[in-house]
Amino acid sequence: MKIQNDLVLRAARGEAIERYPVWLMRQAGRILPEYRAVRGSLSGFKELVETPERAAEVTIQPVDILGVDAAIIFSDILVVPEAMGLEYQMIEKKGPWFEKTIRSEEGLKFAQTEFDVEDRLGYVTEAIRITNKELNGRVPLIGFAGAPWTIFCYMTEGHGSKTFSEARKILYTNPTLAHELLSRITKVTIQYLKAQIKAGAHIVQVFDSWAGILGKEQYTEFGLKYMDQIAAAINEVPVTLFAKGAYNSVSDLAALDCNTVGVDWNMQMSEVRAAIGENRTLQGNLDPCVLYSSHQEVERQTNNMLNSFISRRHIVNLGHGVYPDVDPEKVKTFIKTVKSYEIQY
């Protein structure tokens, strides 16, 4: 099916675009009252993730309500470790919680790779099929997965953390185990992304949320190595890599076989562009907090960001997920500002 508004895909490939495309990380989520209504009718976050019809419904909401240039499938990066054998709960106001963790070779029994992803993650691919049917080609659909390093963090630490010291401990005390687990996660992640693409994802993004807690050498060894394997394996659609906080590694990330590199709000777009050149599209990077300001200030800050671009190769986004208590009207102002901005290149 032909995509009517394919700006995101063209921008990712470095093709001609009439204006910068825009979408928001976490756009399908708590900022929208329509999302909260759906969520409130179910037992919780995981039921929503696992119910394809409802996941599709909240995936499409921001396209209808906010006017974004892409939908991103509503799901969670932690469905992958769960499919591998490590169940988790999503605890309200606390975040994810794994009953078991992997801290020794014995724990690898909870890191299975020999299964059919359609069997265990069919609810995601089904949600993708339903979404595309209902979107009817209006905008592209983004598939996604967590990066191996970030998934490793949760499988070893068991929950969120400021330092992920349990996860990082293993890199020093048992690097062999670390590489084995990272390899397994990578293997499953590639199969999972390919299944999403087969189901209809038009572009995929890999989120390395905890890239920033490693120094450059360790991120090269335990992060980039596996991002590289994923980027090399996915050739069917454009690939976006987002490694939050990986200041030291953004050029190395851009050197991988990807189309787009995500830029967080702490990085300076002009510096990233200078470092990586014109061969990659950059995605980002408005500070999510800007959306707490007045409409006028949102417009001003958005234009400031757009004026800092010195290239056509951009997909506009926030520098991190939108905060749940932001007024959707501010999001609309952000989107409207991007849409009415005239590209100078």
Place this chain on the structure above:
Amino acid sequence: MKIQNDLVLRAARGEAIERYPVWLMRQAGRILPEYRAVRGSLSGFKELVETPERAAEVTIQPVDILGVDAAIIFSDILVVPEAMGLEYQMIEKKGPWFEKTIRSEEGLKFAQTEFDVEDRLGYVTEAIRITNKELNGRVPLIGFAGAPWTIFCYMTEGHGSKTFSEARKILYTNPTLAHELLSRITKVTIQYLKAQIKAGAHIVQVFDSWAGILGKEQYTEFGLKYMDQIAAAINEVPVTLFAKGAYNSVSDLAALDCNTVGVDWNMQMSEVRAAIGENRTLQGNLDPCVLYSSHQEVERQTNNMLNSFISRRHIVNLGHGVYPDVDPEKVKTFIKTVKSYEIQY
């Protein structure tokens, strides 16, 4: 009183040193069973902070037990907001919790500046006097305070956070309030540091733990501006500025009127040195997780770090506070390795 081992002071001032000095952030704390014994005999963390004799006791423990080249007064950065009128609790395993927060002009009544710091924070200066008496000049005593931006984060957010979005929201919605509160914190912090120095602190460090959550422009406006005021006001003793995660601002930080700049473990020492030149001492930056490895690996990684130094102007430390579950024997190996390393400059 003459300090017998004044390596830290000489290194801070860029004077000749026989070997690199070494101490650890959070060295007076839960890693030591001797600390846990003292702490266990009291009602909690805050009682320890507020009882000068016991605070002095745990301050000296790492000098006796680990052989560090400096003591750092056992205290908490949040004693400053408390003195200003905003009480907090330290909740076991959760961290600090403020009942009230400042999010409007009305809240400024909890940000008092017109008081005598000796009145409200005399327990800290008393702990400094006792510590120095008991140390008897063996090593210098480090005083410290939180940076205004970090204190602002807690006074507005009310507790720890991954994003500090409530704190950052104010920077966009009410920058006038933000600057007023930051100015007040700065005023009290300068008085507090001067009181510590008067009581006997030989060097002071300002900790900007949450510097890394701001982009460069905002950190310049809301962070560096107040660090600058503090650095300019303190001339009695050497000043160390540590802004964790402020990758984009490390050169600007080094340009302030300070002696030493702290370097976290995600930054590369060689790059920081290249950026700031030879006029400042650098402090850091071994990944705290290295201390989970074998003794041999601790030694190897410590030597790697030392070999990456291309200057004499270093004070060795971790790149963040030592993790509480680290084996003190590993800390000793770290310290021993530094002490036996021969400087090549």
